Amino acid sequence: MGAYDIYYGFAPENGWCKVVADRTFIQRTFPSAIILLLGTVALALVFRRAFCGWICPLGAMQELFATLGRRLRWRRPTHDNKIDGSLRWMKYLLLFFILFFTYRTGELVFSPYDPWASYAHLAGGWGEISEEFLIGTIILVAALLGSMFIDRPFCRYLCPLGALLGVISKLGAARVVRNEETCRHCQRCDQVCPVDIKVESMVQVRTSECLSCGECIAACPVPQTLEFRAPRRVVSPLVLGAATLAIFFGIVLATQCAGVWKARPDSLTEITGQGVTLDAANIRGFMSLNDIERTYGVPAGELIRRLGLPGDTDQTKPVKDVMKPLERDVQEIRDAVAMFIEQ
Ligand code: SF4
Ligand code: SF4
Numbered sequence: 001m002g003a004y005d006i007y008y009g010f011a012p013e014n015g016w017c018k019v020v021a022d023r024t025f026i027q028r029t030f031p032s033a034i035i036l037l038l039g040t041v042a043l044a045l046v047f048r049r050a051f052c053g054w055i056c057p058l059g060a061m062q063e064l065f066a067t068l069g070r071r072l073r074w075r076r077p078t079h080d081n082k083i084d085g086s087l088r089w090m091k092y093l094l095l096f097f098i099l100f101f102t103y104r105t106g107e108l109v110f111s112p113y114d115p116w117a118s119y120a121h122l123a124g125g126w127g128e129i130s131e132e133f134l135i136g137t138i139i140l141v142a143a144l145l146g147s148m149f150i151d152r153p154f155c156r157y158l159c160p161l162g163a164l165l166g167v168i169s170k171l172g173a174a175r176v177v178r179n180e181e182t183c184r185h186c187q188r189c190d191q192v193c194p195v196d197i198k199v200e201s202m203v204q205v206r207t208s209e210c211l212s213c214g215e216c217i218a219a220c221p222v223p224q225t226l227e228f229r230a231p232r233r234v235v236s237p238l239v240l241g242a243a244t245l246a247i248f249f250g251i252v253l254a255t256q257c258a259g260v261w262k263a264r265p266d267s268l269t270e271i272t273g274q275g276v277t278l279d280a281a282n283i284r285g286f287m288s289l290n291d292i293e294r295t296y297g298v299p300a301g302e303l304i305r306r307l308g309l310p311g312d313t314d315q316t317k318p319v320k321d322v323m324k325p326l327e328r329d330v331q332e333i334r335d336a337v338a339m340f341i342e343q
Contacts, residue, residue, distance in 0.1 A: 032261050039251040040161075041168055043244060046230070048169035050244040052155060052162050053213030058116060058140075059155055062147040063194070069148025076149050084196065087157050088209065092167075095160040115140035115154065121286060132284060151194040155211070166208030174230040176205040176216060182225045189216035189226055199226070214240050280338035285320030285330045289313070292333070298340045306336050 040051050052059050069076070098110045111117060111133075118136035121129050129137050143154035155162050178189075180203060189199035192215045199205060199216045212228070214237025220226040228235045235243070255261040283292060289300035293315075300315040313322055319333050 031255075035251065035255050035261060039248055040165065042251070043247055044165040044168040045172050046247065047174055047240060047244055048172050048210060048212045049162065049165045049208070050212040050240065051165060051248070052159075053211035054241050054244040055248055056155075058119060058143070058159075059152060059211070061119075061144055062152045062154060065144045065147035066151050066194075072148075074148055079150065081196075084156070090157050091159055091163040094158060095163040098160055110160070112136060113139060115143060132286075151196070152211075156195055156209075169208055169210075170206075174212075174228065174235070176210065176212075177227055177229045178203055178205075179225045179227075182222050184222055184225075186221065188219045188221065192216060192219040212240065212244075213237075280334045280341060283319070283330065283334045283337060286318045288317055289315040289319060289322070292319070292337060296337050296341065298337050302340070303333065303336055306340075307332060 043051050112135050114133070114136045116136075118129050118133040118140050121133055139154075139158070143158075146153040150156075176199065178199060183200070185200060187200045190197075193199060194213060194215065195209050195211060197205060197207060197210060197216075214228060217226045217228060218237050228237065228240055252261070280296065283296075287295075289303055292298060292303065293300045303309075304311070304313050304315075307328075309322065309326070320330055323330055323332070
């Protein structure tokens with residue numbers, strides 16, 4: 001189970017949008033991605049946006065850069081609450097556009113701009129991300145550097161997954177609750193909230209912006225004044241975090257043990273048996289000839305022969321690394337595979 005399988009499984013355009021678009025799975029949307037998606041949605045129903053607050057690696061990286069900014073004592077600009085509030089709507093708009101255009105085109109429209117995809121391919125090096133995820137990488141870097149001046153900018157303004165979980169979290173009953181009678185109005189809760197929620201002025205934090213991170217509860221100096229209340233019980237921040245991780249990774253582990261988890265197809269027959277149309281345009285530079293053989297049913301040896309590649313070509317190498325030294329383009333592989341499929 002690689003990071004790509006986990007994180008890319010969450011990317012809206014790689015899972016549920018495509019399912020919405022043509023009511024089937026594409027070759028890169030396997031049970032693992034759907035399980036991760038359903039697990040995240042289930043988590044949102046129980047603990048609201050606890051995924052954003054406790055699991056999301058992009059959120060964690062933004063927190064890390066925010067801490068770095070504070071350590072360096074970089075001055076944080078004061079921001080206008082009205083402008084901030086208006087900008088937060090962008091992520092909902094983005095979610096709408098992604099759903100709409102994916103539905104209309106059946107294409108993964110968000111992919112080149114997706115910092116998650118860029119993050120998941122960091123290990124592939126600059127060559128890989130500059131070729132396929134350059135804009136996503138620019139957004140990722142901007143979000144991380146921006147975190148040094150404003151907390152969680154990507155979560156606040158741009159994350160479509162956060163927007164989706166925020167909408168779903170409205171259906172859940174759990175939330176942060178403040179006891180007005182014991183509150184000292186010290187505003188420590190407001191100061192630590194990473195998304196600038198004015199907890200001190202609320203009796204219940206109902207907003208979909210809340211990440212269920214528990215920071216405000218941990219910072220409150222008066223016991224039992226600020227609590228995370230799930231139906232029928234109060235949950236401490238520690239238990240909230242532990243339960244979030246247990247639910248999420250428990251689902252992953254349970255489905256793996258049950259043999260339901262699958263991040264790759266077993267065979268071409270299995271893919272086409274799902275009514276999936278194979279499209280050579282989906283071939284990416286990070287795939288190897290063996291990956292292409294497994295997914296498209298084109299024998300690696302046959303591709304090497306058709307493309308006139310050296311006989312000792314490494315079939316496990318990313319195809320971009322095979323083609324680049326030969327001053328050839330990955331598109332040639334797409335064309336060859338497309339011709340093979342059409343035969
Ligand atoms: S930190 Fe606690 S006591 Fe202080 S304002 Fe918030 S809820 Fe009230
Ligand atoms: S600090 Fe409190 S109000 Fe702010 S996101 Fe975390 S749990 Fe929600």
